[in-house]
Ligand code: COA
């Protein structure tokens with residue numbers, strides 16, 4: 575039997591998941607969430623963002639959090655979002671080894687998100703990537719609103735291709751194509767990733783999906799079929815951008831893992847481990863969480879626990 579092909583998952587719950595929550599999660603809670611994700615088998619986590627604390631108060635403790643994560647989980651790929659050189663400088667001072675710049679594919683989204691126009695945001699992203707590389711950091715470049723923009727409608731594919739090529743030329747290790755508002759369809763994913771393959775080597779491309787219209791898992795499958803092997807997701811499906819109205823949470827890590835494993839790919843991630851992280855996040859955020867498969871997954875876990883107890887009783 576041939577070995578299963580691996581896919582690589584970055585859990586973005588501590589950043590994308592928490593940035594827009596009404597309930598404040600403290601540094602200890604974030605560390606515990608990251609610990610549970612590491613225990614579940616995640617090798618890569620987006621831990622926080624070095625943005626203005628006025629713009630995103632939930633991420634104000636980034637400089638405290640990052641050194642603690644690095645010490646406790648030295649083997650983890652800990653990524654942090656940086657919108658500009660100041661963010662990079664703060665991230666580097668905190669000891670971050672991987673940074674993600676965030677470039678939106680439309681004029682208005684860049685202005686709403688990082689207070690720059692598209693041209694300036696592109697240049698600042700390039701400068702930040704170059705400076706990060708000079709510091710020896712690994713880099714990711716988000717292309718946000720790569721399908722639709724909440725302010726400008728459908729994003730022209732040519733703009734996405736041009737920006738992805740610019741970020742590739744700027745030597746970003748990964749180009750993260752983001753469906754920020756969760757509006758993409760599988761057909762659109764198929765079309766856009768086929769075109770992207772012409773400008774960026776597919777090994778460098780990642781996909782970042784939101785589940786606003788319930789199509790995130792179908793879109794992840796379309797990306798898999800297009801050759802993408804790098805995925806962002808968020809445990810419990812928490813997430814959403816405070817500057818992109820109407821966006822729901824990310825594709826849930828547990829849904830993505832279930833789909834990938836059932837389809838013959840290996841993730842190295844334990845579903846029971848993810849459920850423990852969902853349970854913890856629920857307590858912290860004081861509301862029900864979980865992806866589309868959460869009820870079935872919990873039932874499965876309860877059944878396995880019951881079976882084990884019955885077996886032990888029989889053996890005793
Ligand atoms: N981290 C912390 N503070 C920052 C910063 C950063 N990366 N970049 C700028 N600042 C500070 C400046 O030092 C300045 O502080 P002061 O008022 O005490 O002097 C203030 O923010 C304004 O600086 P300016 O360069 O004019 O920034 P701005 O007001 O144009 O805001 C961003 C630009 C990018 C900092 C802001 O829009 C932001 O943080 N956006 C968050 C984006 C985000 O997280 N979106 C969700 C994820 S995609």
Ligand code: ZN
Nearest residue numbers: 590754782814
């Ligand atoms: Zn997102």
